Amino acid sequence: MDKFTTLTGVAAPLPMVNVDTDMIIPKQFLKTIKRSGLGKNLFDEMRYDQKGNEIPDFVLNQPAYRNAEILVGGENFGCGSSREHAPWALLDFGIRCVIAPSFADIFFNNCFKNGILPITLPQEQVDILMDDARKGANARMTVDLENQTITTSDGQTIGFEVDPFRKHCLLNGLDDIGLTLEKVAAIDAFEARAATLRPWV
Structure with a gap:
């Protein structure tokens, strides 16, 4: 998993409440267990018409936001089913941070x-960031995980809270497998002792 330290990039505004995981990645794209290749179908039913043509009005189809790395959304983001494909699709598109007033627990x-930083903020602060995101590609936002701050394009700083353990994992690029591998020396020592004490196993 890639480390998340400081991210400076374009933020896309998505002022919608109750964006569920089926909107993020529709069910017909859940056949794969690969984490790559889902970005092209992120928000598929909002990005494309029935013939597969882009819908120009959708934010991620607009030239200013095609390379967005931050998404500013509405409350209850990521509700619905528990599909892990939803963060996979966001990450494959290039989104590394989602900011919203609230998130569904499993999506959060x-x-x-999966290396994405979800940030929960009061609605009035999300509104500030949403307005900043609407300025387009020239308005780049900075998310600093170490210092737990978001800096708008005009220099306004907003602080955020994050669980210390989850912060540690993101800063060091540690998923569940990475966390286990941190203990590999202790695991090897245990296995060696077990082999000596119980050679019949």
């Missing part, structure tokens, strides 16, 4: 496990 947890 899945983001951390």
Whole structure:
């Protein structure tokens, strides 16, 4: 998993409440267990018409936001089913941070496990960031995980809270497998002792 330290990039405004995981990545794209290749179908039913043509009005189809790395959304983001494909699709598109007033719990947890930083802020602060995101590609936002700050394009700074353990994992690029591998010396020592004490096993 890639480390998340400081991210400076374009933020896309998505002022919608109750964006569920089926909107993020529709069910017909869940056949794969690969984490790559889902970005092209992120928000598929909002990005494309029935003939597969782009819908120009959708934010991620607009030239200013095609390379967005931050998404500013509405409350209850990521509700619906627990599909891990939702953060996979966001990450494959290039989104490394989602900011919203609230998140569905499973989606929130899945983001951390896949290298995405979900940030919960009061509505009035999200509104400030949403307005900044509407300025387009020239308005770049900075998310500093170490210092737990978001800096708008005009220099306004907003602080955010994050669980210390999850912060540690993101800063060091540790998913569940990475966390286990941190203990590999202790695991090897245990296995060696077990082999000596119970050679019949």
